[in-house]
Amino acid sequence: MPASTFPALTFPRPLVTVDVAMFTVLDDALQVLLVKRAADSNEPFPGKWALPGGFINTNEDASLLDCALRKLREKTGVVTPYLEQLGSWGGAQRDPRGWSATHCFYALIPAQAMQLRSGANAAEVAWFEVDAALRKRLAFDHGELLEAAVARLRAKVEYTSLPAFLLEEPFTLPSLQHAYEVVLGRDIDKSAFRKRMLDGGFMEEAGMVAGSLGRPAMGYRLRDRSQAALFPRTFNAR
Amino acid sequence: MPASTFPALTFPRPLVTVDVAMFTVLDDALQVLLVKRAADSNEPFPGKWALPGGFINTNEDASLLDCALRKLREKTGVVTPYLEQLGSWGGAQRDPRGWSATHCFYALIPAQAMQLRSGANAAEVAWFEVDAALRKRLAFDHGELLEAAVARLRAKVEYTSLPAFLLEEPFTLPSLQHAYEVVLGRDIDKSAFRKRMLDGGFMEEAGMVAGSLGRPAMGYRLRDRSQAALFPRTFNAR
DNA sequence: TAAATAGTGTCTGTAAGACAGTATACT
DNA sequence: AGTATACTGTCTTACAGACACTATTTA
Secondary structure: OOOOOOOOOOOOOOEEEEEEEEEEEEOOEEEEEEEEEOOOOOOOOOOOEEOOEEEOOOOOOOEHHHHHHHHHHHHHOOOOOEEEEEEEEEEOOOOOOOOEEEEEEEEEOOOOOOOOOOOOOEEEEEEEEHHHHHHOOOOOOHHHHHHHHHHHHHHHHOOEOHHHHHOOOOEEHHHHHHHHHHHHOOOOOHHHHHHHHHHHOOEEEEEEEOOOOOOOEEEEEEOOOOOOOEOOOOOOOO | OOOOOOOOOOOOOOEEEEEEEEEEEEOOEEEEEEEEEOOOOOOOOOOOEEOOEEEOOOOOOOEHHHHHHHHHHHHHOOOOOEEEEEEEEEEOOOOOOOOEEEEEEEEEOOOOOOOOOOOOOEEEEEEEEHHHHHHOOOOOOHHHHHHHHHHHHHHHHOOEOHHHHHOOOOEEHHHHHHHHHHHHOOOOOHHHHHHHHHHHOOEEEEEEEOOOOOOOEEEEEEOOOOOOOEOOOOOOOO
């Protein structure tokens, strides 16, 4: 690749990071993955918990999404999660090292079939219940990012099939309903729930699944793991 | 302010920009504001139309939102529009000058009470019908950004009061319905529309408004210009 | 009075909520 | 048989769509 023929851009450039809020349902609670920043380092917020993330690597990352997938893979080993951009936050004050902007993503992953991995700069990696995580003083403005991620997740769960991405396949309708209830923090009527999911047509049957007790349930798989189904109830297109 | 006590960050930093897709309803069409890039400059995409935007000024802009508001003010003189972040796009290929990331916003403004202003680097500023703008070859990946902005706008219009921000106050229900129809590209039933808007409770009466012909209509003002109303039709919270 | 636009009333259709009932597994 | 869980049926409620109707202005 030839050197750029454009004039040099000499003004100061912001710091650019990517952060990822990874969610799962574990022990009947919505949990988020946090990373503890090294305590003895020269970096800001030593010893504080933070969302996994870090600086863009302009050599390694072809895009923002690539960078987010890399963070996710490095921390959990998961390669095909539900991953969506939440938004970006930038300003002069959020990082003591200078004007910085972060591109924040959120991901949904099943708690099983996943191993936590500590990275170079991270002493510890752990799941925290969302409410507990929000009460901590997270590094940078990560408390604000997490709050926005939880709000977005809860809002989308009201009209999409997102919680299916929190479960391993095959999943049952009762287990899916449980995931909805955990995320939303309220009970849902069983009959209405089942009608809605089955009418949605985004799942296919995958054989009976027996629990430890009671009647076995039908297992289901998603027809399309690349996107969530929408339950439209607005102005109905004609 | 003391100099930073943190070690120097020496790795290469991406270019960081903010772009804004500004929409209005004019001549029975949804229109977007585009800026023509200087034709004789040494910059990329000379002579191409682009969304208004540019590099973050780390001295002048306290945050991404501030930067977007500044772009909007510089091009249109509008100071209190509806402004919302759309997302961010970043990668090695989108700007020939190097790895770059843009933070894209979209804004809704009334076509009246606004004057277009050319800036330092912009030869021309003009409104284009969205369909025509999408057919042009815009600079950078702005075609993709515009497509995403239009998709987001149309999606949100289905369940929010967003089109009210495209009108000057006081506006009438027929004019609001017209704005909905222009954005969505389809007709809406009058009776259902009026029930929905009036039941929403986000407007207050502001006296009769006479058109040039026919019966005068009630004028309305938004109760809260800081956010749009939502028409929820999902899982109803109990 | 005619034309144009604003606004209302009534019926129907769809999907969610309430809740009671039936079905199938294990011990 | 008893218990635990999975699943279904029926009634009600909320609200959007269809569409015909009435109301108020100007020419």
